[in-house]
Amino acid sequence: MVVDAALPDGSELPGRLRLAGTDAGAGGPLKVLLLGGIGGSPHAARRDADAVLARPLRQSVFLRLAAAVVSGRASAPPEAATEPSLMPAPVEADCRLRILVAEDNPVNQQVAQRILERLGHHVDVAANGLEAVEAVCALPYDLVFMDMQMPELDGLAATRRIRALETAVAAIPIVAMTANALPSDRERCLEAGMNDYVSKPINAMRLAEVIARVAALPAPAPAPAPQADAEQPAPPSPPAAEAGDAILLDHATLEELEQQLPAELVRDLLATCLSEADGFATTIAAAAAIGDLDQVEYAAHSLKGSASNFGLRALAGVAHRLQAAAAAGPADVIPHLAAELHRTLQRSRTAVEDRLRSA
Structure with missing residues (x-):
């Protein structure tokens, strides 16, 4: 089966297919080829796939790789084998930039800010599009990372306002950050x-690469790998048993983030994220009860x-379905999804607690 990583649930499908299609009859286990999304594919999706096809897709490459997967000759997904270091080295002092991150979610703000600071840049934060427009008019920023969906003024409208300014600020590089991948x-x-x-979820190397492209900086260099203690065995991977837990919490995504931040x-x-999730769930339930679909969509998106x-895959999946239902229908499923969101949040919290206890 070929799965497009650019689909709304494309990063989750390989894992689900692994669980659902463990035996495809006489042909053996189901084989999954992942068509990589824009800017690469999530680690969890690559891990669960038998092979990864990079874009642009070429027929000859597809046929050769499909034959290798079916015959069992394909080993590690090619994209995974060439994935760059997660944490590039910080830039030199004369390449440091003043960067504005326009993002309304406090947890996402901190993740982006701390990663960019570790890359060596000075970072300020704006909570919505209006604040972003005011900030670039007040201070000489070199670059803006702009979330697409924000209150007051979304990222697209904020970008149009900046481009319409009659000063040099109108030419400032602006990079979109979004949870969508189409x-x-x-x-x-x-x-x-x-x-x-x-x-999203953002990755330090991809951030460094896009900064190098739009701000004409040197290409990012991988950070020196930490010296491994030869006498200490590598920590075991989380047990696969917990097939339900693997869907709730993608340990690999969390470990990747821990390589980029303390x-x-x-x-x-992560604790703050779960606490905020309680508030989002309450907001969604209350908004659904009065038919405020705009509020449901915004809270679900956040x-x-x-x-x-943080690799909370099931929680993100239910939130995505809520966002889609609020935006395009059918609206009658929203109360059921709100109830599912509450149940999934409780199960996700338990999975996180179990993971932290075993760390």
Whole structure:
């Protein structure tokens, strides 16, 4: 089966298919080929796939790789084998930039700010599009990372306002940050005047690469690998048993984040994320009860973004379905999804607690 990583649930499908299609009859276990999304594919999706096809897709490559997968000759997914170091080295002092992050979710703000600071840059934060426009008019920023969906003024509208300014500020590089990963979203960003696009959950190397592209900096260099203690065995991977737990909490995504930020900070942010999720769930239930679909969509979008950052796969999935139902229907499923969100949140909290106890 070929799975497109650009689909709304494309990063989760390989794992689900692994669980659901463990035996495809006489042909043996189901084989999954992942078609990589814009800017690469999530670690969890690559791990659960038998092979990864990079875009642009070529027929000859597809046929050769499909034959290798079916015959059992394909080993590690090619994209995974060439994945760059997660934490690039900080830039030199003369390459440090003043960067504005426009993002309304406090947890996502901190993740982006701390990663960019570790890359060596000075970072300020704006909580919505209006604040972003005011900030770039007040201070000489070198670059803006702009979330697409924010209150007061969304990222697309904020970008259009900046581009309409009659000063040099109008030419500031602007990069979209969004939890969506569809090609149509990239087109909307470019049409609004943005220079580039990075999908959530964010990755330090991809951030460094996009900064190098739009700000004409040297290409990011991988940070020196930490010296391993030869006498200490590598820590075991989390047990696979917990197939349900693997769907609730993607340990690999969490471990990737811990390679980019201090583990203690990740744990604190994860606790904050779950606390905020309670508030989002309450907001969604209350908004659904009075038919406020705009509020349901906004809260679900915010929850989806923060949950994705920490590998809370099931929680992000339900939030995505809520967002889609609020935006395009059917609206009658929203109360049922709100109840499912509450149940999934409780199960996700238990999975996180179990993971922290075993750390």
